[in-house]
Amino acid sequence: MFNELFGLSGELCALDKEIMRECAEGFAAVDGVRDYNQLKVLKAFAENGVGAHHFAGSTGYGYGDAGRDLLDRVFAAAVGADDALCRAQFMSGTHALTVALFGLLRSGDTLLAACGAPYDTLASVIQKSEGGALGSLGDFGISYDEAPLKGGEPDLELIAQKAESASVLLVQRSRGYSARRALTCADFERISRAAKAANPEIIVMADNCYGEFVEKTEPLAHGADIIVGSLIKNPGGAIAQTGGYIAGRADLVERCANRLTAPGTGREIGSNPLGLRELYLGLYLAPQIVAEALKSARYASALFSRMGYEVSPAPDEARGDIITAVTFGEPGKLERACAAIQRSSPIDSRAVPEAWEMPGYNDKIIMAAGAFTCGSSIELSCDAPMREPYRAYFQGGISLAASRLAYLRAAEAISDRR
Numbered sequence: 001m002f003n004e005l006f007g008l009s010g011e012l013c014a015l016d017k018e019i020m021r022e023c024a025e026g027f028a029a030v031d032g033v034r035d036y037n038q039l040k041v042l043k044a045f046a047e048n049g050v051g052a053h054h055f056a057g058s059t060g061y062g063y064g065d066a067g068r069d070l071l072d073r074v075f076a077a078a079v080g081a082d083d084a085l086c087r088a089q090f091m092s093g094t095h096a097l098t099v100a101l102f103g104l105l106r107s108g109d110t111l112l113a114a115c116g117a118p119y120d121t122l123a124s125v126i127q128k129s130e131g132g133a134l135g136s137l138g139d140f141g142i143s144y145d146e147a148p149l150k151g152g153e154p155d156l157e158l159i160a161q162k163a164e165s166a167s168v169l170l171v172q173r174s175r176g177y178s179a180r181r182a183l184t185c186a187d188f189e190r191i192s193r194a195a196k197a198a199n200p201e202i203i204v205m206a207d208n209c210y211g212e213f214v215e216k217t218e219p220l221a222h223g224a225d226i227i228v229g230s231l232i233k234n235p236g237g238a239i240a241q242t243g244g245y246i247a248g249r250a251d252l253v254e255r256c257a258n259r260l261t262a263p264g265t266g267r268e269i270g271s272n273p274l275g276l277r278e279l280y281l282g283l284y285l286a287p288q289i290v291a292e293a294l295k296s297a298r299y300a301s302a303l304f305s306r307m308g309y310e311v312s313p314a315p316d317e318a319r320g321d322i323i324t325a326v327t328f329g330e331p332g333k334l335e336r337a338c339a340a341i342q343r344s345s346p347i348d349s350r351a352v353p354e355a356w357e358m359p360g361y362n363d364k365i366i367m368a369a370g371a372f373t374c375g376s377s378i379e380l381s382c383d384a385p386m387r388e389p390y391r392a393y394f395q396g397g398i399s400l401a402a403s404r405l406a407y408l409r410a411a412e413a414i415s416d417r418r
């Protein structure tokens with residue numbers, strides 16, 4: 001089919017067959033997790049009595065929006081939380097994380113990052129800014145500390161030692177633009193236990209971006225008190241067009257609700273003029289969409305490792321997220337791989353990606369994404385900071401067949417024999 005429809009060489013088609021054979025066992029494991037999570041989500045819908053009338057939405061303040069309030073409960077049940085805010089009013093994952101940090105931390109408190117510096121966009125949220133104009137945590141008298149990785153792994157001893165004087169421990173599940181592996185739920189278990197042994201009061205907050213529905217449980221079942229993420233990644237199922245969530249212990253979610261809107265109105269306001277059907281449908285489809293993304297990720301890992309590139313995670317390594325990092329070592333290959341992904345996208349296939357100064361990031365970022373929702377990285381996308389070692393982060397993929405085409409074309413574009 002790749003040859004007939006897209007003119008790929010017989011050699012590439014043969015390579016695809018081999019990679020698919022190599023991935024078969026891994027794909028079956030992904031299907032097992034998908035089926036379990038699908039039933040878990042179905043149960044959350046059925047037990048909460050979701051009805052078509054909950055899709056209607058609301059206007060103005062949104063007082064008494066029954067669909068909004070029920071979605072919070074369904075989402076909470078789906079991720080094993082006491083309570084949740086699953087809202088279109090979160091503008092991005094960074095915004096949801098920011099609301100959670102400001103909701104949980106108070107002046108004089110210390111935020112501790114468990115695995116070195118957190119995701120790039122959080123740098124300006126956390127640090128004290130020159131002149132204090134930014135409104136960062138630092139400007140409000142909240143201190144920051146981090147426990148760097150030790151040999152690429154969480155340093156449990158150091159985390160425990162620093163946890164004693166911290167109020168919130170931020171644990172980032174996905175790797176972001178770093179070389180470390182993603183954390184699994186088993187890692188959350190170890191990190192939370194170490195931190196809470198040293199300080200039983202500490203709040204363990206997971207940046208759960210890209211991790212939802214990758215395993216049968218979420219970090220909340222493994223010591224995290226609160227999890228935060230974006231709806232244009234995994235839990236929006238490629239249907240949600242915006243939004244984010246905060247889920248976990250009810251008292252903590254309440255504090256975040258007061259920060260999201262205003263103390264006093266908390267979770268009671270926020271209208272949804274366009275209705276809530278897409279958020280419900282996206283959540284329902286999320287386990288299946290995440291499975292497709294996981295298969296795409298595994299395929300990419302197998303393909304590029306076969307071609308001799310350094311990949312992470314390795315094809316058969318345990319996964320904590322839907323990302324595959326491939327080190328290209330030079331800007332040209334990175335750009336050509338991104339262009340091939342873009343060319344193979346359903347939307348904007350005629351665009352050519354160029355590196356640009358994205359707000360919130362320090363290096364220029366090149367980003368290939370031809371998505372139905374702008375910036376949605378549950379859909380197949382590739383991004384990379386333009387810096388050594390020119391490592392691309394491939395993520396998403398809502399159709400394995402389309403992902404295979406894109407990755408085969410990327411392989412073709414970077415092969416030296418062209």
Ligand SMILES: *Cc1c(COP(=O)(O)O)cnc(C)c1O
Binds near residue numbers: 209
């Ligand atoms: C995507 C992501 C975020 C949030 O990014 P937004 O682009 O603001 O949604 C935060 N942390 C990690 C690890 C992420 O992958």
